[in-house]
Amino acid sequence: EVNKAANFIRNIIEADLESGKHQSVQTRFPPEPNGFLHVGHAKSICINFGFAQDYQGLCNLRFDDTNPAKEEDAYAKAIAADVEWLGFKWSGDIRHAADYFDQLYAYAEELIEKDLAFVDELSADQMREYRGTFEVPGKESPFRNRPIEESLDLFRRMKAGEFDDGAMALRAKIDMQSPNMNMRDPVIYRIKRQHHIRTGDKWCIYPTYDFTHCISDAIEGITHSLCTLEFEDHRPLYDWVLDNISIDCHPQQIEFSRLNLEHTVTSKRKLNQLVLEGHVDGWDDPRMPTISGMRRRGFSPASIRDFVTRTGVTKKVHTVEMSLLENSVREDLGENAPRAMAVLNPLKITLSNYPEDKVEEIAAPNHPQKEEMGKRNIYFSKTLFIDQDDFRESANKKYKRLVLGKAVRLRNAYVITCDEVIKDADGNIIELICTYDENTLGKNPEGYKPKGVIHWVSESHSKPATIRLYDRLFNVPNPGASDDFLSTINPESLQVIDNARVEMSLANAKPEDVFQFEREGYFCADRFEHSAENLVFNRTVTLRDSWAK
Ligand code: ATP
Ligand code: MG
Ligand code: MG
Structure with a gap:
């Protein structure tokens, strides 16, 4: 179970299954293929795929590819690979919002025919001005009440490529007085001559995110459309579209908070x-x-x-x-x-009392607590490396590593004592001469106590x-x-x-x-x-x- 803890989404899902509103859970993860997924998306993936998994349901992977300018196939491939790597399996084939362009277009015509959408000829600047602000109610476009037939004709000609980019747009006819800006006659189709990675040059008009997302969800039979909080204000539009077109499925949009992580950016x-x-x-x-x-x-x-x-x-x-x-x-x-042992800043050690050509094989456990992880061989010899940080000529009691004249244990091997420090002309320590105590392999030394345990590798049996x-x-x-x-x-x-x-x-x-x-x-x-x-x-x-x- 991915979403183990009780939480508000879990409660909604369980209530829907209990009441019989749904027989099973169907979710979706809908990334826009305009970049690689980040840790925030991991949350959305775990929630969408996780809830489906927890209730033996299904989760779709759908590319929200309605914005042809920014999308790349390489991103789509990387996204799919990331989802799989995280351990999730999407249901059936990967979906694309672009697969629904024909259906979306038909639903747009349906809205026009119901007098719930109209072709507007205001410029983008004028539209912004007419929309008003949070304090100022919007004004209706002078094109809002044009005859249905005229909007239908213009919309078809928009599709046929008769008008320039931005010359007109299709808008939903909702409420210019609404306190929710998203409900002030939102644009649902715009003219944009742009090549699309999936549909090529078939379309010169593209649906907006808000129009596309809810319909895509409904086409796929999504039961719970889980998204982040910034879509809360879009929910009334999500519901409005689905309430006003002839489609049976009406998923419930539920918002949760984004994951933000300190010391990084997730945009x-x-x-x-x-x-x-x-x-x-x-x-x-x-x-x-x-x-x-x-x-x-x-x-x-x-x-x-x-x-x-x-x-x-x-x-x-x-x-x-x-x-x-x-x-x-x-x-x-x-x-x-x-x-394993790795020496980041090697300092050479020569063991004066260790035979020149001898190499000892020592079986070292791969995990201190988990015997089942087995052992590997490490090799002990006359010339070793320890880390430069693990030696000092003199140090106080708190320094539990190798000190001149003192002893230390080499991890998984013997206790050694440092007898002599060799320096170069500039006074840098370049080598230590030590002796090893042959009675200390897996045993405490007699009569003295080494100061701590340090890691090491042998010169002959290590790799750069x-x-x-x-x-x-x-x-x-x-x-x-x-x-x-x-x-x-x-x-x-x-x-x-x-x-x-x-x-x-x-x-x-x-x-x-x-x-x-x-x-x-x-x-x-x-x-x-x-x-x-x-x-x-x-x-x-x-x-x-x-x-x-
Ligand atoms: P960005 O702002 O980084 O471009 P986005 O939200 O535009 O992210 P999408 O590709 O649209 O990216 O995201 C796919 C899904 O992942 C959406 O449902 C979105 O809500 C969710 N998501 C994105 N960022 C986060 C986040 N930080 N925490 C949780 N979910 C996120
Ligand atoms: Mg997005
Ligand atoms: Mg974004």
Whole structure:
């Protein structure tokens, strides 16, 4: 169950099934193919597909492609792939609002014939002026009362291409005095000579979103049309259209609040700008809040679904902290990601008392709690690497790592003691000479106590790797509220480490495999750039919440 918790939509659906108003649930997810899906869409997907799933119903995937100027086939493909990746299956074939253009046209003629729509010749500017404002009631167009026959004739000629773009429009005849601006004789068809990816140049008039959406829902037999709150004021128009055309189905539109996430933007327009201006490396850059970006970052579908569930289904407008998303991811990876060792900033160690050519194979558990995840071999030898951050020449008691003259345990291996520090001419530490205690494999040393446990790899049995560390893309919690959201970009959102060393077993990692690099965080092999010859890992999330204020 995706939408487990009791919520107002669930209540409506259950009441409708109980009363017999509906025998089954049919929902739809209706994206406009003008960009990649983002985390907000994930919420809409989980709600629409999730409710259908919870009640053994069906959910359609319908492209709302009535705006030919902005749509691209590549977006449609990416959207469908994202929905599938999130774990949902749409019912039947993918639908397109454009598939209904003939029916929509016929319903428009029906409205004209019922004297409920008319062809208006006011210019766009005049229309705006006549519409009035919230304070000022609208004025009726002088063309509003033209004879039905005349509107019908003009509408047919609009379709036939006799008039210029914008020369006239078809408007519903509702109420210019309505306090709801959407009801002041809204435009339902406009002339627009534009090639459409599905219908080509067949049409030079296109229906508006409001006219299209409700009819598409009804054609598909949608029972509950679930959408975000900004459509609340459009509901009276949704109902008006369906009440006034001859169609049997009348879906119930129900609105819920959008998902807003701190430190990011969830507007396709702004995300598109980030891509076009090169602030990120494409729509699927791991810093992007897009579904494909989160995927490339290493988030699992289950963790995204879990996150959405935790944000709840309400009408309350709120912004969710990034830590909520990261906690869902962390929990999932903590359970499911195998452990491995990776040294981000290598510092060489030579074990003076370890034989030159000896290599020891040690079986290390892949997960400390889950034995069923098995073991992999790690290799111990005379030359090792630890992280530069894990050594100090002198340190206080709080530093539980390697210190000159002191001992530390190497994870899954022996206890070593640092005897000597080697520096280059500039005084940089370049190597440590240590001794290992051969009686400490899986045993505590006798007579002394090592200070903590650090990770390591052997020189001979490790591989070079590129590691990318990601941080928040924006420095402020609400970049979208800024006049210039680009100025709030975090210039340090990506740090590339190209001389890391990772344990041998990671040469077998497949793109998108996830790991906990012990003590460093959760990482995934890059979906596109990682290969056995060129290891590339992206940090999904740190081990602990680093966002705490
Ligand atoms: P954007 O403003 O980013 O362009 P949109 O709402 O125009 O988004 P659509 O492709 O029309 O994008 O969205 C498809 C569905 O996803 C709609 O039903 C919309 O309500 C829903 N949706 C979009 N953004 C969010 C969000 N932040 N939270 C929840 N649902 C959303
Ligand atoms: Mg939209
Ligand atoms: Mg939009």
